[in-house]
Amino acid sequence: xxxxxxxxFQADFDVAPIVDAWAAxxxxxxxxxxxxxxxxxxxxxxxxxxxxxxxPSKWSEMLAFVSIRQTGAHVHxxxxxxxxLFLRIGSLGIHPAGGGIESGGFRFGPIRRKxxxxxxxxxxxxxxxPIE
Numbered sequence: 001x002x003x004x005x006x007x008x009f010q011a012d013f014d015v016a017p018i019v020d021a022w023a024a025x026x027x028x029x030x031x032x033x034x035x036x037x038x039x040x041x042x043x044x045x046x047x048x049x050x051x052x053x054x055x056p057s058k059w060s061e062m063l064a065f066v067s068i069r070q071t072g073a074h075v076h077x078x079x080x081x082x083x084x085l086f087l088r089i090g091s092l093g094i095h096p097a098g099g100g101i102e103s104g105g106f107r108f109g110p111i112r113r114k115x116x117x118x119x120x121x122x123x124x125x126x127x128x129x130p131i132e
Contacts, residue, residue, distance in 0.1 A: 005079045012073055027043070028043045028066065034069075079131070081101065101115045103132055116130070
């Protein structure tokens with residue numbers, strides 16, 4: 001499984017307002033803009049115990065991320081997820097630290113499918129084919 005899912009494409013329009021509107025509608029957190037112009041977003045969902053909520057979220061959650069950078073007409077799009085420490089320890093090292101959201105392989109299939117379902121409408125708004 002690839003570490004991240006990357007798309008490179010051309011756009012003759014400013015992608016930032018489209019991505020910002022998508023992120024707000026999907027409740028993704030805007031992390032800011034890097035010095036090179038990369039806009040970063042993340043979305044989390046906790047894998048907490050439903051009975052006690054015992055695990056600290058920063059160790060138990062899975063974070064999905066999207067970053068996008070536009071330089072002129074060239075756009076670099078990246079998406080993936082990071083696994084929390086407890087998830088990796090609990091799986092005895094079987095689960096990776098993270099990965100991309102494209103299909104393939106057996107690990108994290110439902111998670112990758114979920115995030116593809118969230119990210120693909122953004123790609124369609126950017127006039128790009130969906131991630132398979």
